[in-house]
Amino acid sequence: MPIAADVELGPRVRFHQPDLVNVYGCSIGADTTIGPFVEIQRGVRIGERCKISSHSFICEGVTLEDEVFVGHGVIFVNDKEPRAAVDGRLANSGDWRLLPTLVRRQARLGSGAVVMGGITIGIGAMVGAGAVVTRDVENGGVVAGAPARLLRMTS
Numbered sequence: 272m273p274i275a276a277d278v279e280l281g282p283r284v285r286f287h288q289p290d291l292v293n294v295y296g297c298s299i300g301a302d303t304t305i306g307p308f309v310e311i312q313r314g315v316r317i318g319e320r321c322k323i324s325s326h327s328f329i330c331e332g333v334t335l336e337d338e339v340f341v342g343h344g345v346i347f348v349n350d351k352e353p354r355a356a357v358d359g360r361l362a363n364s365g366d367w368r369l370l371p372t373l374v375r376r377q378a379r380l381g382s383g384a385v386v387m388g389g390i391t392i393g394i395g396a397m398v399g400a401g402a403v404v405t406r407d408v409e410n411g412g413v414v415a416g417a418p419a420r421l422l423r424m425t426s
């Protein structure tokens with residue numbers, strides 16, 4: 272089911288191609304738009320007037336406040352040391368530690384950015400295309416590169 276029945280949708284949320292997303296167990300605020308080939312996992316909270324571009328992966332533990340822009344192919348990470356199997360059996364939900372991530376209001380994430388878990392991206396901050404964000408980004412900070420470093424403050 273592309274948009275599961277347990278998704279809480281605010282008014283006027285728009286999916287450009289609802290049959291081409293995988294969205295479950297999350298909440299999405301009013302007027303937010305979501306492109307095709309996006310996965311949004313259980314427990315994710317997305318605010319109002321956000322834009323989520325195609326091919327992005329928003330995993331459990333992520334919160335996006337209002338008016339956040341997510342570019343194409345942005346990947347969030349919530350498990351720093353993933354394992355397929357433990358002691359000869361498939362790993363399950365008890366075998367890993369979820370690292371929550373908060374993206375504050377009006378932040379912008381460039382296409383292809385990877386956001387490691389346990390991070391806060393500050394109000395109005397800008398993450399460059401292709402960045403690997405490994406540390407918190409201060410309010411209004413513009414960061415780029417792998418690992419992402421501060422280029423300047425927003426003007």
Ligand SMILES: CC(C)(COP(=O)(O)OP(=O)(O)OC[C@H]1O[C@@H](n2cnc3c(N)ncnc32)[C@H](O)[C@@H]1OP(=O)(O)O)[C@@H](O)C(=O)NCCC(=O)NCCS
Nearest residue numbers: 342343380381382397398399400401402413414415416422
């Ligand atoms: C990060 C960004 C905001 C910086 O823009 P800017 O402040 O105008 O920076 P400049 O283009 O003047 O570049 C400044 C320096 O940062 C480098 N740089 C710029 N963007 C970079 C990026 N994404 N990754 C790595 N380095 C980057 C430049 O090479 C330059 O380095 P130099 O001084 O050694 O020559 C912008 O380049 C960017 O990546 N925006 C995201 C766009 C996007 O993904 N949009 C999504 C929808 S299409």
